[in-house]
Each structure stands twice: as structure tokens, then as C-alpha cells.
Amino acid sequence: MPPVVKPAVHFGICMSPENFEFIARLLRDQSGLVLTRDKGYLIENRLAPVVRKHGFKSVTELVGAAKNGAAALRAAVVDAMISKDTGFFRDWTPFVHFQSVVLPNIVRARGEKKKIRILCAGCSTGQEAYSIAMSVRDAAEALSGWKAEIVGIDISPAVVDDAVGGVYSQFDVQKGLPVRKLLTYFTKEGEHWRINPGVGGMVEFKTWNLLEDIYPLGRFDVVLCRNVLVYFDLKTKLEVLQKMSRVLADDGVLYLGLDDAVSGVSGSFQPVAPDQGVYSVVRPGHPASSSLAAKAR
Secondary structure (H helix, E strand, O other): OOOOOOOOOEOOOOOOHHHHHHHHHHHHHHHOEOOOHHHOHHHHHHHHHHHHHOOOOEHHHHHHHHHHOOHHHHHHHHHHHOOOOOOOOOOOHHHHHHHHHHHHHHHHHOOOOOEEEEEEEOOOOOHHHHHHHHHHHHOOOOOOOOEEEEEEEEOOHHHHHHHHHOEEEHHHHOOOOOHHHHHHHEEEEOOEEEEOHHHHOOEEEEEOOOOOOOHHHOOEEEEEEOOOHHHEOHHHHHHHHHHHHHHEEEEEEEEEOOOOOOOOOOOOEEEEEHHHOEEEEOEOOEOHHHOOOOOOO
């Protein structure tokens, strides 16, 4: 029997302005993310797996089908276009600030309730949420008897499923994860590493679009929304920041990526340590010095 020859998949063809505008508009409307012409090369790179999975011959053919096809196909296009770059203890210094400044302040400020809630927005495959959970576990002595709730949200159901699974490759754990934490909080399974239940049980993951209201998730002491706002236009940045402000406690802390500056965008936050992406909520009667992000004097 002769071998089965699969149809050729053609890439590298310049996308028409009409098709580019369709993808850009679809991405903006469904996720809030802005795709500019200088990032047009990402379309063919990121949509290649979708083309192959659905049996199309080219990105152009995929786009044509998405224009007239089912919502599930358009959702697959949006999911593929969203950046999923992440890692354990990414950029490191915000986690140092969280453990050395925020956690001690929380122990003093929440001593009666003994409860801490943290939101990781744009959590991708879970590394950031688990990094925060490990930081909390490292402070187990100071937080003895406390309840820690960490909620990770992302627009992509696929990455949320991966985050819930808590299984990572050797390459994943080598991206920023100290060896001591790897050996303490993970179990080796063949060529992969699984997060231990003691840490994994602290985190709940949900599929959530930041264009939607996040108030149903409840109130939080700390929100991480790092390396997310940079992909939004000004209007969407403002709307997302206002939503973050609503769910944060009066003395709450917001962590942003270093390229996610809020200056000139929102009056809801003020910098505490902008070189580390640390912000406090602006509330009447609550000076920045009362924020959980402020170093104790």
C-alpha cells in the first residue's frame, strides 16, 4: 500500500490587510489584546498548530473559515494568538518584595482574621500562582493557623487545564525555580515534575476573561497582573485597573510587570516600588504608607 500523502501546509505568505484586520479585530473584541502591524509575523507562527489541527492548507484558508465558521474555531484562533510566556519566580524581585515586605505586613494587619487571599490574573500555565503559593509555604511558621487562598485566572481554557494539572517539564522547572524549592515542593514523575498537593491545594484556577467583571471572585489582599496590561489599548488598561481596584482591600497591593506602568492611565493606584512593579490602592483616608506594600518603619 502506498504511503498516505498529507496535504501540504503553506506558510510564509504575506497576509492580506483584510485578513490581518479580521484577526486583529477578533483578538481585540474577545480578549482586549491589541495586535499591531509590527507584530503581524506572530499570526502565522502562532496559528500554524491550529491550521494543522483543523486540516487547513494555509493560514489564509483558516482565516477564511473563521470568518464564516463556528464560534469554536474563532475561539481556537484567539487562544492560539494569546501569549503564554511565563515561568516560576519570573523576574524574581517582586517575589522577594512579597515575602520580605507584604507577608510580614499581612501578619500584623490580618492577625485576627488569619486569612489571606491572592489573585493571579493572566496566570497562564500556573507557574506564577504556584510561585506565590511556595512563598507562602516558606513562611509557614509565621502563618501557622492561617488560611491562604490563591486564585489563578486566564482566558485560555487550555492553559488553565495545564495549570490545574500542575505537571511541568525539566525545561519548565529550570526557568527560575531554585533547586531547593523544586526538591521541596515537587515530585519527579518520569521526565516531568508534579507540584505537591500541599502547594497545589492552595491554588484554585478558573477560566476568566479580564474584559468581564472580576468582582464575583471576591476581595483580595494582593493582586498580580504582571505582563498583561502591555498588550491592551489605553481604554482597556483603564477598565482592567478599575476592576482590580474594586476587588482589592483598602491596604491591598497590586503587582504589575515593569512595562505595565499605570502613570497617566489610572488614578486608582500609586507606585510604592515602581522598579519592582509594586503599587498601592488610592483610597480616601488611606495613605500609601498604610499599604501592605509599604516597608515598616
